Amino acid sequence: MRIIFMGTPDFAVPTLEALVAAGHNVVAAYSQPPRPAGRGKKLQPSPVHLAAQAHGIEVRTPVSLKRAEEQAAFAALEADVAVVAAYGLILPQAVLDAPRMGCLNVHGSLLPRWRGAAPVQRAILAGDALTGVTIMQMERGLDTGPMLAKVETPVDGKTAGQLTTELAEKGAALMVGVLADLGAYPQIAQPDEGVTYAHKIDKAESRLDFSRDAGDVERQVRAFAPAPGAFFELEGERYRVLAADVVDRSGDAGVVLDGSLTIACGAGAIQPTLIQRAGRPAMDVAALLRGRAIAAGTMVG
Known part of the structure; x- marks a missing residue:
C-alpha cells in the first residue's frame, strides 16, 4: 500500500518501523516540527522524524494542516491510507478525506475510555486494571471514530514509560494485521456509554x-x-x-x-x-x- 505516516513521539516509532518491515510503501512521514531540547536548547527532530530519515522517507513538518497549500500537497501523495499515531495536530476534513481509505489511528486506550491526549497516564491515575490499544477510523471528533480492532493488556504495577512502550509494540503489530486484511475488520461505532477524556497532563x-x-x-x-x-x-x-x-x-x-x-x-x-x-x-x-x-x-x- 501507499501509506502516509503521521506521528511524533517514541510511541509512534514502532508502527512506522512495522509498516516498513511489512513491505508497505511509506511515501512520506508527517511529524511535529523540531523543538528546542537539552541544555543548549538546540532544535531536535522528533523520534519519528529521525526514524523516517533513517529509512530514506521524506519528512514533512508543517506547523498546521489548515492551509489549502498543505492540504493539496498531502492529497498529491495519492496515498491509499494515512496511518496516524500520536501525531499532535488536528487533521482537517480535507486531509481525512484525501487517502483512498481515509486515516487510521493507533490510539493507546480501549476506546471509548480515555479519548484524548494522555490515555496511558490517565489509565494509571484512575487505577484501571486493564488498558490497551484501539485501531480507529478517524473522523472530525476527538477520537470518536468507528473502531476496527482492539488488544488488551493489564496495567499491573507498570509505569507510564513501561506501559507506553508495551502499547506501542502491540499497536504496531495490530495496525499491520489490520492493513493486511482490511475487509476482515468491520467498523464498529463507539458506544456512548463509558466515554472518558484523557486531558493533557498539567x-x-x-x-x-x-x-x-x-x-x-x-x-x-x-x-x-x-x-x-x-x-x-x-x-x-x-x-x-x-x-x-x-x-x-x-x-x-x-x-x-x-x-x-x-x-x-x-x-x-x-x-x-x-x-x-x-x-x-x-x-x-x-x-x-x-x-x-x-x-x-x-x-x-
Whole structure:
C-alpha cells in the first residue's frame, strides 16, 4: 500500500518501523516540527522524524494542516491510507478525506475510555486494571471514530514509560494485521456509554499530594515516570520520585516517619525506592540517604 505516516513521539516509532518491515510503501512521514531540547536548547527532530530519515522517507513538518497549500500537497501523495499515531495536530476534513481509505489511528486506550491526549497516564491515575490499544477510523471528533480492532493488556504495577512502550509494540503489530486484511475488520461505532477524556497532563499534577490515600500517591509516581517525574520539595529542593511502594504505616500526611524516607499519606504511607535530586542521576533511596540524611519528623510536600 501507499501509506502516509503521521506521528511524533517514541510511541509512534514502532508502527512506522512495522509498516516498513511489512513491505508497505511509506511515501512520506508527517511529524511535529523540531523543538528546542537539552541544555543548549538546540532544535531536535522528533523520534519519528529521525526514524523516517533513517529509512530514506521524506519528512514533512508543517506547523498546521489548515492551509489549502498543505492540504493539496498531502492529497498529491495519492496515498491509499494515512496511518496516524500520536501525531499532535488536528487533521482537517480535507486531509481525512484525501487517502483512498481515509486515516487510521493507533490510539493507546480501549476506546471509548480515555479519548484524548494522555490515555496511558490517565489509565494509571484512575487505577484501571486493564488498558490497551484501539485501531480507529478517524473522523472530525476527538477520537470518536468507528473502531476496527482492539488488544488488551493489564496495567499491573507498570509505569507510564513501561506501559507506553508495551502499547506501542502491540499497536504496531495490530495496525499491520489490520492493513493486511482490511475487509476482515468491520467498523464498529463507539458506544456512548463509558466515554472518558484523557486531558493533557498539567505539570502541576506531578507534585505528590500526600493528603491522598497511599495507593493514589503511588499511582501518581507511576503515571509520571519517567517524565515529568512525580516530585516533592524539601527546603526548596525538588526530589523526583521515580518508584515507590505502598506500606502499612500511618502518621500525619507528608511527614517522614523514619530514617528510610517512609512518608505518611492521608491513609497509609509510601516508601520511595528510586529518587532523583535536581541535576543529578537517579539513585536508590539508600544511596540518597547516605549523602543527604532526612530525619524522621521532617515535613515534605
